Amino acid sequence: MRGTVTASAAPVSLGKADAVVGIQASARRARTRRKQLVWFGRVLLPVIVLGGWQLFTSLGIVDKFFYGQPSGIWHSLVTLVTKGTAFGSIWMNLWVTIKEAFYGFLLGTGAGIVLGLLLGQNRLLADIVGPYIKVINSIPRIILGAIFIVAFGLGTFPKVLLAAVLVFFIVFFNAFQGVREVDPNLVANVKVLGASPLQVARHVTIPSALTWIIASLHTAFGFAIIGALVAEVLGAQHGIGLIISQAQGTFDMNTVFACMTIMSVVTLLAEYLITLLEKRVLSWRPPSRSESAGI
């Protein structure tokens, strides 16, 4: 049926074919030009920002004592890596922070998913617990860190706990919403086909909510790092947060910025891994529905 339609378009004259080639070539040129422009802009932007920073601090317009200096930050980075810190090597400290953030991330994500799925499916439970979740969510959670440090000491556990608390609410609300957004027709369909409540969850609810949950993991890991760092600043024996608070105490802004850079690299790497996971788990999805996926 469709074949007859395309058949009429088949006999294209030679002149037309040339025109098509011409259009193609110019379209490709335009695309290459745009790509070059984008990359030029991408390189130019940090050159202006970092160069300007370096320039203004060198000229003394901006005080490098308070605001640091890119070259100084680089020196601090090199010193951190080669000479280590007062609290052991930078790698050991970084490992401590990553471990705390990662455990917190796992704990918070796990709890968020389980509770989100549970409350999303059970309206009665959601109505009972709902207001309290809102109340707890309105607590400034960073302050909880202070309580955790006092209650559980300077070890790993309070850091993991604070990271988990920060992660929990993000994942929880997404999982909850994901369950609520399930297509009721799909549920009716499998129910009629004889699915038990558990099978409804396995075939419909969980895969459907997974889109929302995975989307939340991007933000969640960033928050896990924040939780671990803040808890370390509040009190620790090891970790990047401790180095930061120590450097702040001695007005060593370059080291603060250096630590910030290290943690950004870690977060970027984690973000990359989560994107890989997302691509693998959500391979069924139509290709990028939103422009923001490209950023």
Next chain:
Amino acid sequence: MAEWKPDSARIEIAGLTKRFLTPKGEVFTALQDVTFTVEPGQFCAIVGPTGCGKSTTLGQVAGLDRPSAGSVKVGGREVSGITKGISFMFQSDALFPWKTVLANVMVGPSLNGMPKSDAVELARDWLRRVGLAGFEDRYPHQLSGGMRKRVAMAAAMINEPQILLMDEPFGALDVQTKAIMQTELLGLWEQLRPSVLFITHDLDEAVALADRVLIMTSGPGSIKEAFDIDLPRPRGEVQAIRHERRFLELQDQIWASLKDEVQQAYARTAGAA
């Protein structure tokens, strides 16, 4: 395949009434004293203006919802819980977007406890029947609307249901695709002969497909009139039937009955707006 259908495929609805509580706390009667019977293997269509409780009726037969009064019997037994041997088809495709075409069709047999290799075999066979061989590994979003409908049809038919409930299944399709899908549905129905309860607002569709057309009034929904469609079976191409004299006569008769309802429903919504 199955010429003779046991009585278990008979749907008997008597005095069915369904009331809902609106968010404002008022009682809304969606269905009022609905009574009709679908004989085993019969293709029954319900036509009526939008919002007259057609879909509510289907939910009652499937056992997804309980009646406020009256009785719904399938195969002589009162419906309680999910009715066995039923398949549903919706206006939306109701396919799993995260499952491949093959996995989508396999859901029914898998839930019935069929071993996986047999289910794959059966699903492949059904995809061949609806003309989708070679598309097993695609995802629903990669298919056209008509192809998705075929997948939904295979998924609904694969369990060889005794009763097929269809809620405006072709409502969202373009006219040409709709006609093709209707012809294919008739083909499959003639092979399996399930009892069909087919909801539509398209009178032509109802007359072309069904043995019996019920007209439903709105606010509250109840059965106004029933027409037997004596067009011969097999009907063949749906598009060809539309030009037959008998088709036009029946269509005329039924439209006369339906017209008032549609106008009243329209006046109500226009008045409310």
